[in-house]
Amino acid sequence: MNKKLYLDNAATTKVKKEVIEEMKEYFDVMYGNPSSQLYELGRKSKEAIEKARKEVADFINADEKEIYFTAGGSESDNWAIKGVAFANKNKGNHIITTKIEHHAVLHTCEYLEKFGFETTYLNVDQYGMINLEELKQSIRPETILISVMFANNEIGTIQPIEQIGEIAKEHGIIFHTDAVQALGGVRIDVKKQHIDLLSVSAHKVGGPKGIGAMYIKKGVKIDNFIHGGGQERGKRAGTEGVQNIAGFGKAVELAAKNFDEHNDYLIKLRTKLIEGIKANIPDVVLNGHPTNRLPNNVNFSYKYVEGEAILLLLDMEGIAASSGSACTSGSLDPSHVLLATGLDHGTAHGSIRFTLSDEITEEDIDFVVETMRAIISRLREISPLNK
Amino acid sequence: MYTETVMDHFRNPRNVGHMENADGVGQVGNVKCGDIMKIYLKINDEIIEDVKFETFGCGSAIASSSMATELIKGKSIDEAVELSNKAVIEALGGLPPVKVHCSVLAEQAIKSALYDYAQKTNKTIKGLENFNPEDEEEFGCH
Numbered sequence: 001m002n003k004k005l006y007l008d009n010a011a012t013t014k015v016k017k018e019v020i021e022e023m024k025e026y027f028d029v030m031y032g033n034p035s036s037q038l039y040e041l042g043r044k045s046k047e048a049i050e051k052a053r054k055e056v057a058d059f060i061n062a063d064e065k066e067i068y069f070t071a072g073g074s075e076s077d078n079w080a081i082k083g084v085a086f087a088n089k090n091k092g093n094h095i096i097t098t099k100i101e102h103h104a105v106l107h108t109c110e111y112l113e114k115f116g117f118e119t120t121y122l123n124v125d126q127y128g129m130i131n132l133e134e135l136k137q138s139i140r141p142e143t144i145l146i147s148v149m150f151a152n153n154e155i156g157t158i159q160p161i162e163q164i165g166e167i168a169k170e171h172g173i174i175f176h177t178d179a180v181q182a183l184g185g186v187r188i189d190v191k192k193q194h195i196d197l198l199s200v201s202a203h204k205v206g207g208p209k210g211i212g213a214m215y216i217k218k219g220v221k222i223d224n225f226i227h228g229g230g231q232e233r234g235k236r237a238g239t240e241g242v243q244n245i246a247g248f249g250k251a252v253e254l255a256a257k258n259f260d261e262h263n264d265y266l267i268k269l270r271t272k273l274i275e276g277i278k279a280n281i282p283d284v285v286l287n288g289h290p291t292n293r294l295p296n297n298v299n300f301s302y303k304y305v306e307g308e309a310i311l312l313l314l315d316m317e318g319i320a321a322s323s324g325s326a327c328t329s330g331s332l333d334p335s336h337v338l339l340a341t342g343l344d345h346g347t348a349h350g351s352i353r354f355t356l357s358d359e360i361t362e363e364d365i366d367f368v369v370e371t372m373r374a375i376i377s378r379l380r381e382i383s384p385l386n387k
Numbered sequence: 388m389y390t391e392t393v394m395d396h397f398r399n400p401r402n403v404g405h406m407e408n409a410d411g412v413g414q415v416g417n418v419k420c421g422d423i424m425k426i427y428l429k430i431n432d433e434i435i436e437d438v439k440f441e442t443f444g445c446g447s448a449i450a451s452s453s454m455a456t457e458l459i460k461g462k463s464i465d466e467a468v469e470l471s472n473k474a475v476i477e478a479l480g481g482l483p484p485v486k487v488h489c490s491v492l493a494e495q496a497i498k499s500a501l502y503d504y505a506q507k508t509n510k511t512i513k514g515l516e517n518f519n520p521e522d523e524e525e526f527g528c529h
Contacts, residue, residue: 305443312446345419345421384443
């Protein structure tokens, strides 16, 4: 049996050992309800939450009071968009987002359309970058929210967040960014980048699943999301998942500590993998931006073959990856992100995303390139295309 | 997700390849939907002496093509035209519901190749009276 190579770190990451250690005691030692402040067990739980809140706040240059824990990235996206839309509907009913957002944003906007809200979906270029002029031209007097993802989960393209923030600020429009995939891979500074709302998730950075956070800039008008007790300053009720929050805090602490070293290493691996594939496999298309992309993201389309077949053969070699092919999504169309970059359906069906981690070595990259070369050549022999 | 038989036919597909001077060729599906199957037939004395396939598509599309070609190899034209997608699924030990269309494509690809043979040889094949390969061009997005 070959070594297992997990190259799907954009889907989720392995929980770090230090994170598991940090979480452990909140199950059966420090198990108090953080709302029970009159005894020590409760106060200890509350302390753990506030310590984690500070870690998350510091990592994105926010104030602790501006961080609210949620159940994850999708919840944060839902809250940001619905919360702003309903709280500001007296000002307007127009939202601007992009064609390449995560479905947590796209489907929330579609849902709001039932309530009379209107959405403009910005185009992207072949690299997945939005056009700032198109953004400016899309702004109307009734625009209340701009939501543009920090970095794309499929193709890794990083948007010009600071410029978008400036434009939103000039027009007095609330700016939300889905930074779920960007956290840990790009420097986030909510003040410098003029961000009003930001969604993040723990499990993309070595934390547990089921926990995320939203940054809400002080003064931003947004509805409360879960009505109930006074947790999270009354905005997001429900007894806190203390162990998950503590784990999230630890994961962020580690990500902050090793930021440069970690990302420099990933960029080195990324470059080696991109160059290796280009040099060894003909008729490939790099999806996403050549350089302005997440350090761990490599996404290529392999012409004349289909992604699911590639994934099955990769799995036989112990390699886990993902594809934008329709066959892997259960839908009729390939990835909406790849189609938005102008890729034709056939080429989009043949896309494979590798997302790296620091457990991967340079030798592993050589193995991936050689394995891909063999798989693509084999599937092309079976394919009737390009003959 | 897939049965062992599906994985076997995907990993070691039978009858893969191009055929020179085929007596009948059929191609169904399209790139947009992510599935294309091309079937080549060598027919002698109303018997399918040889069959080859080329497929662009997912694992179950390749496995369905491979199994379908195995099921008609050495059979008479009348038997081949009777091949249903259900027979392909049964022989594969089942397909996930979202992959059933792969077996339908395999059935249509074979019918399309038989139709091509009938056209070239001015023959009428019982069971293909209402078959129109044009309808199958856009087949696949299910």
